[in-house]
Amino acid sequence: xxxxxxxxxxxxxxxxxxxxxxxxxxxxxxxxxxxxxxxxxxxxxxxxxxxxxxxxxxxxxxxxxxxxxxxxxxxxxxxxxxxxxxxxxxxxxxxxxxxxxxxxxxxxxxxxxxxxxxxxxxxxxxxxxxxxxxxxxxxxxxxxxxxxxxxxxxxxxxxxxxxxxxxxxxxxxxxxxxxxxxxxxxxxxxxxxxxxxxxxxxxxxxxxxxxxxxxxxxxxxxxxxxxxxxxxxxxxxxxxxxxxxxxxxxxxxxxxxxxxxxxxxxxxxxxxxxxxxxxxxxxxxxxxxxxxxxxxxxxxxxxxxxxxxxxxxxxxxxxxxxxxxxxxxxxxxx
Numbered sequence: 197x198x199x200x201x202x203x204x205x206x207x208x209x210x211x212x213x214x215x216x217x218x219x220x221x222x223x224x225x226x227x228x229x230x231x232x233x234x235x236x237x238x239x240x241x242x243x244x245x246x247x248x249x250x251x252x253x254x255x256x257x258x259x260x261x262x263x264x265x266x267x268x269x270x271x272x273x274x275x276x277x278x279x280x281x282x283x284x285x286x287x288x289x290x291x292x293x294x295x296x297x298x299x300x301x302x303x304x305x306x307x308x309x310x311x312x313x314x315x316x317x318x319x320x321x322x323x324x325x326x327x328x329x330x331x332x333x334x335x336x337x338x339x340x341x342x343x344x345x346x347x348x349x350x351x352x353x354x355x356x357x358x359x360x361x362x363x364x365x366x367x368x369x370x371x372x373x374x375x376x377x378x379x380x381x382x383x384x385x386x387x388x389x390x391x392x393x394x395x396x397x398x399x400x401x402x403x404x405x406x407x408x409x410x411x412x413x414x415x416x417x418x419x420x421x422x423x424x425x426x427x428x429x430x431x432x433x434x435x436x437x438x439x440x441x442x443x444x445x446x447x448x449x450x451x452x453x454x455x456x457x458x459x460x461x462x463x464x465x466x467x468x469x470x471x472x473x474x475x476x477x478x479x480x481x482x483x484x485x486x487x488x489x490x491x492x493x494x495x496x497x498x499x500x501x502x503x504x505x506x507x508x509x510x511x512x513x514x515x516x517x518x519x520x521x522x523x524x525x526x527x528x529x530x
Contacts, residue, residue: 279462280344283469290473294480301409304486306502314497315514317419325383326493329431332377336438337472339366344465374442381435388428391419397509398422407506419510427478434471438464 318326342350342363351359400415401422407413408423415421420428441464444451451457482489488502503511 279465279469282466283341283344283472286469286473287476290476294477294485298480298485303484304408306487306499307412307505308501310488310499311501313500314491315500315503315511316496317492317498317503318496320496321383322387323493323496325380325387328376329380329384329435332373332380333475335369335373336377337468337475339370340465340468341472342366371446374439374446377435378439381432381439384428385432388420389432392425392428394425398425414505414508416508417506417510418513419507421507423481427474430471430474434467434474437467438471441467 343366346359346363350362354362395418397416397418398421401417404413404415406421406423407415441460444457444460445464448457451460482493488499491502492498500511503514
């Protein structure tokens with residue numbers, strides 16, 4: 197027996213050598229569960245220690261390889277907490293104030309009644325710029341608020357399919373209507389900046405509360421009073437901030453790092469919420485809050501009594517120009 201084994205020893209050694217060289221190749225083709233567990237453990241350690249987790253991409257922007265970054269957690273927390281809170285407080289707060297104001301003060305009437313004579317307050321270009329700005333801002337505000345609150349408020353009402361469609365079209369509208377919004381912002385600024393510079397009359401208007409809280413009080417004002425000037429500069433400054441940050445969001449490569457992009461996003465959302473609250477107050481005063489105010493942007497013509505009560509210095513300037521130019525008398529109301 198031993199002699200037989202010794203006789204076959206060369207063949208046995210040859211087979212063992214063959215398996216020794218083939219074993220590494222065979223093991224490389226198999227999945228090593230231990231190695232996979234090690235990789236998973238490393239991933240979990242990276243997440244817990246705040247390290248970035250990145251993949252590999254072949255496109256130009258290497259930041260697209262980022263799967264998880266520590267800064268994203270902070271941004272998600274701010275976006276989901278602080279930004280939403282500021283928007284809720286700003287919008288619901290101003291709505292509560294306006295409702296209370298209406299219940300206490302009521303609609304601000306023209307004390308002298310309609311005179312039947314009108315004065316041109318805004319020309320066609322001014323009204324075009326205003327309505328273009330108003331229309332685009334309303335759509336931008338609604339589609340932006342949908343990104344913040346749509347999942348909680350709209351999704352349960354319309355379902356996933358309809359909500360997905362609304363959000364997809366809303367995102368397209370938000371991106372493309374940003375450009376006419378910027379154009380309108382320029383038109384409004386060029387048309388009205390000269391009339392919205394601070395003056396001494398603004399101090400007196402503020403002291404008297406603009407005559408909003410007490411009947412019979414009509415502080416003098418030029419074409420725009422202090423309250424309207426505050427809204428004008430809020431819209432201009434806020435609009436520029438929204439435009440700048442919005443462009444950065446549309447073109448991330450211009451924004452810089454991922455954290456820079458996230459910073460622009462947070463600022464964009466906060467400014468949008470605060471400006472939306474301001475515009476809600478403006479819409480209230482220009483519609484149900486004050487009698488005769490809507491005509492300024494509706495037809496461009498306002499009743500003379502309304503103008504004298506709210507913009508007496510401006511009426512004097514208009515009358516002075518009419519007297520200096522024959523044929524420029526005030527037109528009767530239609």
